Amino acid sequence: MAAARPRTIDCIVGARPNFVKIAPIMRAIRARGGLAARLTHTGQHYDVAMNAVFFEELGIPNPEINLEVGSGSGTEQTAQVMLKLEPVLMARRPDLLLVVGDVNSTVASALVAAKLRIPLAHVEAGLRSNDRTMPEEINRLVTDRLSDLLFTTERAAIDNLLKEGVSPETVTFVGNVMIDTLHACLERAAPAKTTLEEIGAAPDIVADALKNGFGFVTLHRPSNVDDPEKLGGLLKALATIAERLPLVFPQHPRTRAVIESAGLARLLIDSRIVVAPPVSYLQAIGLMRSSKLVISDSGGVQEETTAMGVPCLTVRENTERPITIEEGTNTLIGTSPDALIAAAQDVFANGGKRGRIPDLWDGKAAPRIVDVIEAQFARNVSMAAI
Numbered sequence: 001m002a003a004a005r006p007r008t009i010d011c012i013v014g015a016r017p018n019f020v021k022i023a024p025i026m027r028a029i030r031a032r033g034g035l036a037a038r039l040t041h042t043g044q045h046y047d048v049a050m051n052a053v054f055f056e057e058l059g060i061p062n063p064e065i066n067l068e069v070g071s072g073s074g075t076e077q078t079a080q081v082m083l084k085l086e087p088v089l090m091a092r093r094p095d096l097l098l099v100v101g102d103v104n105s106t107v108a109s110a111l112v113a114a115k116l117r118i119p120l121a122h123v124e125a126g127l128r129s130n131d132r133t134m135p136e137e138i139n140r141l142v143t144d145r146l147s148d149l150l151f152t153t154e155r156a157a158i159d160n161l162l163k164e165g166v167s168p169e170t171v172t173f174v175g176n177v178m179i180d181t182l183h184a185c186l187e188r189a190a191p192a193k194t195t196l197e198e199i200g201a202a203p204d205i206v207a208d209a210l211k212n213g214f215g216f217v218t219l220h221r222p223s224n225v226d227d228p229e230k231l232g233g234l235l236k237a238l239a240t241i242a243e244r245l246p247l248v249f250p251q252h253p254r255t256r257a258v259i260e261s262a263g264l265a266r267l268l269i270d271s272r273i274v275v276a277p278p279v280s281y282l283q284a285i286g287l288m289r290s291s292k293l294v295i296s297d298s299g300g301v302q303e304e305t306t307a308m309g310v311p312c313l314t315v316r317e318n319t320e321r322p323i324t325i326e327e328g329t330n331t332l333i334g335t336s337p338d339a340l341i342a343a344a345q346d347v348f349a350n351g352g353k354r355g356r357i358p359d360l361w362d363g364k365a366a367p368r369i370v371d372v373i374e375a376q377f378a379r380n381v382s383m384a385a386i
């Protein structure tokens with residue numbers, strides 16, 4: 001009798017945070033017999049520093065296909081992924097399509113799966129900022145609506161999904177795959193000294209940072225960086241904070257482009273802010289782990305700082321990750337420059353918020369996800385019929 005065909009799971013990635021999430025999932029799928037994982041890259045992120053470096057450091061297998069969609073407006077990017085992914089999925093007909101996070105590549109892939117009636121799993125389901133001006137919020141809402149299996153990182157996400165009418169039996173609280181990656185990599189994290197020297201920090205700043213501490217900054221949300229006036233105000237606040245604590249600021253290409261085109265670099269000259277190109281994952285977690293303070297508008301950084309016990313000031317009006325505030329080290333400070341300065345001063349005075357590690361952020365989320373998928377396959381029913 002011929003051996004049973006392995007069940008195929010097609011995984012999709014497109015942008016930097018997706019890579020961090022897919023690494024443990026690919027590993028966990030490949031560790032099981034009877035399951036075959038294939039990786040497709042949409043090409044949303046393509047610079048070496050935003051892309052290839054992550055594959056290398058995280059040991060992610062080379063994608064079998066790269067759709068090479070590149071940059072464009074949100075609609076353009078979403079449409080391009082859909083157009084290019086449809087024939088790929090029609091030819092491959094996987095048993096399950098798995099998407100992670102909330103980027104344009106996530107929602108585009110979800111739409112194609114739904115139209116082709118390919119069962120869909122969403123990892124990091126149910127997060128809601130309740131702010132539809134954020135492109136990611138639209139992506140989350142649509143992706144979850146279309147998903148047959150929804151894997152959540154925190155309790156609020158389950159409540160959100162149930163309130164929206166999702167069937168409870170399709171939702172599983174598995175924990176956080178980003179923290180799986182953090183656990184797997186912390187031992188290999190780049191020492192802060194090495195990174196500071198590699199990115200060209202002045203020797204006096206390196207010496208001060210290593211002796212008295214430093215802060216780590218990332219800013220890339222369109223609502224903070226696309227308007228030069230808004231970004232300029234935040235940069236001035238950072239320069240003020242850096243008078244007390246040197247700051248390391250790797251710049252996302254979106255942020256760098258606005259700084260360059262609007263001539264904002266002058267606001268950073270003579271400040272104690274070390275500006276750098278995007279750093280790698282091992283450099284980023286090495287810097288964050290050693291920071292006294294992290295200032296960011298990223299989703300993932302809110303979770304990573306909570307997992308590492310480092311105070312994080314989130315420069316946003318809302319967060320889709322409330323557990324990082326309720327239990328973790330995160331503080332939502334809004335987006336005004338004065339509020340940023342005041343919050344940093346508070347950290348200088350009090351040492352910053354302490355927290356605890358949220359439930360199931362234990363490095364084992366990916367194997368839990370694969371358990372659920374295997375059980376679903378074993379039930380031998382069409383998942384599209386759930």
Ligand code: UD1
Pocket residue numbers: 015016017044045046047048050051071072074102103104105135136220252253254257299
């Ligand atoms: C995207 C995600 C965001 C995520 C972020 C992480 C959406 C809606 N947004 O935002 O949720 O937090 O990735 O980085 O999907 N660029 C380059 N090189 C690259 C990639 C981008 O130079 O490799 C530049 C391009 O000018 C591009 C701009 O960055 O237009 C923005 O890239 P895009 O993928 O559209 O969105 P992000 O801001 O990166």
